[in-house]
Amino acid sequence: MYSKLLLLLSAGLVFSACASENGEDQVADAPPTPTCNTANVTYTLTVAPLLQKSCTSCHNSNFASGGVNLSTYARVRTVALNGRLIGSVNHEAGYSPMPKGGTKLPDCDISQLRKWVEDGAIEN
Structure with a gap:
């Protein structure tokens, strides 16, 4: 009886080792996290x-x-260049956090806005 039990346990270990080597026991890979494109922000x-x-x-x-x-480029540019746009959407001290009563914008959105402002807030 012990020999049958030992044989079953050994077989189980062999099969699980094979499955592990083949990647069969692994959970499907999570989808890749999209990267934030700040290369061509216009x-x-x-x-x-975004606004x-x-x-x-x-x-x-x-x-x-x-x-x-x-509502217009000229008005957005003014708020961007005086620091109020980034300060507010980034919830920085001294600025009214935006959106009001809502959660902070996604980090990628803030990064894109910041990049546009750093590049001179040009109309392109």
Whole structure:
């Protein structure tokens, strides 16, 4: 009886070792984390759509919450160059955290905004 049990245990170890070597016991790889592209940040293709998605429902020409209107390039550039845009979306001390009452924007969005501002906040 002990020899049968020993034989079964040995067979189980052999088969599990084979499965492990073949990667059969591994969980499927998680999808790769997308990288944040800050190489070609433009106002037209990156910044304006991001602001439209996250900001202009409150900061527009009809309702400029906090006196901030982000509906045109010129207005966005002013807020970008005076530091208020990055300070607010990054929830830095001394700035009103945006979006108001919401969670901070994704790190990639903030990185793209920061890159655009660092590059001179040009209209491109």
